[in-house]
Amino acid sequence: MGTTERVLALLGLLQQRRVWTGPELAERLGVTTRTVRRDVERLRVLGYPVNAGQGVGGGYQLGAGQALPPLLFDDEEAIATAVALLAGAESGDAALRALTKLDRVLPSRLRHEVRALAESVSSFGGGRPAIDSEALMTLARACRDSVLVRFVYAGRGVGGRGVSDDGGTEREVEPYRLVASDRRWYLLAFDLGRDDWRTFRVDRMSEISEKSWRFRPREAPDAAEFVQESVSSRVYRYQARFLVRARAETIRALIPASAAVVRARTDTTCEVLSGAADLDFILMHMVLLGHDFEVLDPPELRGRCAVLADRLRAAAASA
Template sequence: MTDTPARLLSLLSLLQTPREWPGSELAQRLQVSPRTIRRDIERLRDLGYPVEATLGAEGGYRLVAGAAMPPLLLDDEEAVAIAVGLRAGAGHAIEGVEEASVRALAKLEQVLPSRLRHRVGALQTATIALTRGDGSSVDPRTLTTMASAVAGRERLRFAYRAGDGAESRRQVEPYRLVSTGSRWYLVAYDLEREDWRTFRVDRVDEAFATGARFAPRELPMDAEDFVRRGLRGGEKQTYLVEVTFTAGAAELPEWLRSAALPGGGAQTSVRFESADAPEWMVARLALTGLPFTVRGPAALRAAAGALASRLASAAVGAP
């Protein structure tokens, strides 16, 4: 075998079998001289593979555990077995290995030939896993699509079914995947709603990456805390209120003064999180009696416009 890279891969594949290989047998398998085998062993060591040699007439070699995890070569059967196991670990959010399973699965399926992906899918379809809790599980392909989009900062499109059964199409900028041990959640910026959202992954369908890249936005808190707050509220979504008042900070009521941003002057901007309905939040802001402008999110701006229209209609014909 004269092709050095191909020969090194073949040699590495043999050494990954848990046994000791005499140098003469390796030379015979690869159809090269024992001297070439010795040089190839040194090349593998330079690449970080811990190959141990034993003294003697035959000069045996074996791959041993090292300080770091080197790349592994897998045959078809091994690749299929690992992919099926990773899908099981990721799809049912097995506590302690769920996030690592998704990362490894995304890497493996990226390079898996289509014929092997078909075999993995067939095995997955024919397998039933016993789950806990409400038995919610996700399609591992959805998880790997999302994980790749998060890593590549690529926008996602998908169909989503809310808790009340309402269905919608979403386009988002994915930020993080978060596992609670029994469910997966995607934290993402919803482009249509112009706000951060949490999506239960088991309610996602037809997820695909659009190919459009994006510059990551700054989430107002850790992704884990964002999901945790939503769960404490029975999965009630929170949003970031951004409002500018034409008034000094001292004129604001107490509940707004603590959210005032530095700046001072004739205008004061406030920023805080709320889980209240946008209509109720706009009413509370209006009851301050101070002129204000809603900067975000879009749902709050829409609620302000609707309230203004209703008040304007109510004032028509008034003396």
């Protein structure tokens, strides 16, 4: 092991544990304690504050405020790495820790880009899908800097406060937050043309451009909650609410986050908000959960329960 490689290995060890004794480091690196002392001095010359304690409990410790060496990435690779961390990480905490480490070693010209991505993203559900990194970075910067964004949106012709109320239209919005679901990326924004909050699927956005006009941020809804309700219920013809006699954690494990919003009511009950184009479709899914439930909204759904119950009783009687 050459000197440079050994010094980097020493730095890695010091970052893994709070305190190392000289003999412990010497054993791990396969050198003498004298060589360890020399390598520690090399780290100090490079700007790493390595503290040395004496006596029982003493040892080498990497001090706070150390300047980490730059990554050997070009700009595009560094940004792509940040995007991949958010797009592929199953754990939000793990992604945040990795992004924090990446942020510390990035050149200053890129640090703001990564921070924009990290600070402008919320999530609900599980894993994060891959998406065009340039689109994400453009939207993340706009969220961070509070600048207007213009784009062409290919919607599904759904009205209300859902994903879109027409297709292939040019939109100008105040962007507030990127949200990653278990299936897609969304943008929470205030649509200036519709004078209301909207949820936009990023994969349906094209010709995305930041404007020079800054806006004064208005009071915004909770991004993850708003988007989850949008994609699970608001875009559908019918929105239904149920009181389920089971713990919220139990029901969340049975329903994808993009299909319903589950809110705890008590320790043993929860509320489920979901949507569909057909009321019977919603009912069948609730029945298949395997837990007792009560219809809260809409009132006509109770009538469909009776119809479905009669149908099932007739089927059972004919068996």
